[in-house]
Amino acid sequence: MRKSLQEFRDLMITENKLGLHADVLIAFDHLLDMVDDHEAQHQIELGIQRTNYENSNGLVEAAIREEMRFFREAIHTVIKKTVLDLIHVGKKDWQKFYDRVQ
Structure with missing residues (x-):
């Protein structure tokens, strides 16, 4: 599970989205x-x-x-969906998983 969390962190770095949302991954780390x-x-x-x-x-x-x-598994799914929503913020063709992710 921690490996997946690191992969999500790396993906957010690649997409230049980590700076604003690093606290989200920290919260999931604490939950784990x-x-x-x-x-x-x-x-x-x-x-x-x-x-x-x-x-x-x-x-x-x-x-x-x-x-x-x-x-x-639930934590992994929520992390994955949240990260994908954060990466795709502002894209009109993206079907959001969660409405309040900004």
Whole structure:
């Protein structure tokens, strides 16, 4: 995911759009940090449970992994669409993904 974020940053540099919108990518980077921290905290909690010989529910763990995957894909999609909208601001033939991107 971080590699994609760097690719989006490079694309914005190539299109000379990063200067005005670097804060957008920083915000997405912080969002990814929060998802990573949440996942790490969950792993710590699992380790504590296992140290105490508590069994985890496999279905719940699978659902949590699926939810983390969904959030990462959603973040990637929103970053991609936002960057593309920023690059194409002012182009009449561009079909915007989000109306408020300027």
